[in-house]
Amino acid sequence: MTPRPILKRITSMLRSRWILGFLGISIAIATFLVEINYGEQLEHEVHELYFLAVIASLIMASSFLSDALGIAPAIFEILFGFTAAYFGIKTNDTIGLLALAGSVFIMYVAGLEIDPPVLRRNLKKSLIAGTISFTAPMIVTGSVLHLLLDYPLETSFLAALAVSTTGVAIVYSIIKMKGLLRRSIGQLIFATSMVADVAVVLIFTFLVSAKSLTMLFYFILVVVFPILFGKLILYLPHSSAEAELRTILAVLIAAALVSELAGMHAILFAFLLGVTTRKFVAKRKHVEEKVLGLTFGFLAPIFFLNAGIAAMPGDIKGSIILAFILLAASYPAKVLLTHASLYIMAGFRRLKISSVFGARLTVSTVIAYTGKQIGVLSPELAGAIILSAILATTLSAVISKSPVIEEP
Numbered sequence: 001m002t003p004r005p006i007l008k009r010i011t012s013m014l015r016s017r018w019i020l021g022f023l024g025i026s027i028a029i030a031t032f033l034v035e036i037n038y039g040e041q042l043e044h045e046v047h048e049l050y051f052l053a054v055i056a057s058l059i060m061a062s063s064f065l066s067d068a069l070g071i072a073p074a075i076f077e078i079l080f081g082f083t084a085a086y087f088g089i090k091t092n093d094t095i096g097l098l099a100l101a102g103s104v105f106i107m108y109v110a111g112l113e114i115d116p117p118v119l120r121r122n123l124k125k126s127l128i129a130g131t132i133s134f135t136a137p138m139i140v141t142g143s144v145l146h147l148l149l150d151y152p153l154e155t156s157f158l159a160a161l162a163v164s165t166t167g168v169a170i171v172y173s174i175i176k177m178k179g180l181l182r183r184s185i186g187q188l189i190f191a192t193s194m195v196a197d198v199a200v201v202l203i204f205t206f207l208v209s210a211k212s213l214t215m216l217f218y219f220i221l222v223v224v225f226p227i228l229f230g231k232l233i234l235y236l237p238h239s240s241a242e243a244e245l246r247t248i249l250a251v252l253i254a255a256a257l258v259s260e261l262a263g264m265h266a267i268l269f270a271f272l273l274g275v276t277t278r279k280f281v282a283k284r285k286h287v288e289e290k291v292l293g294l295t296f297g298f299l300a301p302i303f304f305l306n307a308g309i310a311a312m313p314g315d316i317k318g319s320i321i322l323a324f325i326l327l328a329a330s331y332p333a334k335v336l337l338t339h340a341s342l343y344i345m346a347g348f349r350r351l352k353i354s355s356v357f358g359a360r361l362t363v364s365t366v367i368a369y370t371g372k373q374i375g376v377l378s379p380e381l382a383g384a385i386i387l388s389a390i391l392a393t394t395l396s397a398v399i400s401k402s403p404v405i406e407e408p
Contacts, residue, residue, distance in 0.1 A: 028061040059301040074304045075390050081308015091309050102303025103366050104256045105295040107267040111274020113168045114194050122191040129341040130195025133357055134164040136337040137330035144329045158376050162367040162385045163330040165200040166193040170359040174400055185348050204367055205268035218262045222269050230276025241286040307369040311382040322384035327391050331358045352400050359396035364389040
């Protein structure tokens with residue numbers, strides 16, 4: 001057989017998503033095994049570069065598997081992180097710094113998903129349903145952890161908060177797919193998920209912040225600066241996409257730096273910057289594409305992998321059992337009571353669609369990762385929160401008969 005038909009057959013095979021998934025896994029396993037067996041024998045600079053190659057191969061494999069199975073790549077990235085940590089691979093300062101940047105950009109993109117006009121149009125109903133959507137699972141889960149499993153009150157509350165969030169991007173994707181986005185009930189569902197997400201981020205930031213005069217000044221800055229910046233950026237003259245993107249990047253890095261200096265966590269700052277710059281980014285589609293590309297093509301995968309590595313519990317069996325306990329405590333309370341509120345206020349009867357409120361991934365992972373970093377959550381509990389988020393998101397996809405999509 002001549003080389004040309006062979007090459008044509010190979011390229012034809014590579015069009016299969018399953019073949020790409022298999023190749024991605026094979027490359028990831030090969031680099032992974034070399035790192036485990038020979039990583040420490042490499043020179044420091046070479047080892048650092050090779051470790052980045054391992055991370056890159058895992059991210060590539062996650063993407064190929066995501067395309068093949070229609071599942072959010074973040075799920076594979078977290079699971080690959082768990083696996084890497086199980087075999088003794090530890091993160092380094094470079095990956096840790098990129099993961100921190102990833103969490104900031106993830107929260108910025110989460111803020112971009114908040115649509116103030118939608119919230120205003122459904123203010124009363126969404127406030128009621130949204131409040132129920134995060135308080136119901138929080139109370140049930142917190143009670144189970146504190147009263148039945150004897151976890152400290154602060155730990156129980158933070159863990160309960162982490163499982164009470166809603167995946168806004170997932171809700172948006174599913175209601176759009178079901179043709180509900182332009183209907184009043186679809187707008188109400190979307191607004192309800194936004195209320196729950198905003199409330200969880202606000203409470204989490206206040207809970208883990210040091211209560212001092214510095215915190216007061218920091219919160220004033222967090223509220224005032226995003227509003228001013230969001231208004232100012234709209235009046236900037238049109239520039240190249242690169243210049244506008246770099247402006248946003250510089251402000252986000254500055255927000256992260258100020259937060260670190262103040263001893264706070266940057267997720268609220270980044271989240272509010274996303275909310276206030278949403279109108280600007282929506283008008284500059286080229287900027288939006290570049291922000292999403294940088295976030296979900298580079299920084300977010302590193303964050304999720306690192307979160308999986310950092311949250312890998314010593315007792316994986318205990319963490320899996322705890323994950324199912326968290327799922328059993330939070331999921332029915334969140335979905336059923338949120339659906340009940342929508343039924344009473346708007347007559348919405350489709351419980352399968354209401355199951356989207358149980359889906360959560362990014363914000364839940366950020367809270368679990370941060371809680372573990374500051375010592376409030378144990379590795380077992382942080383790992384259980386992340387695993388329960390994966391289970392809840394998958395369960396919502398099965399019930400609503402929709403693919404597991406997280407990225408916008």
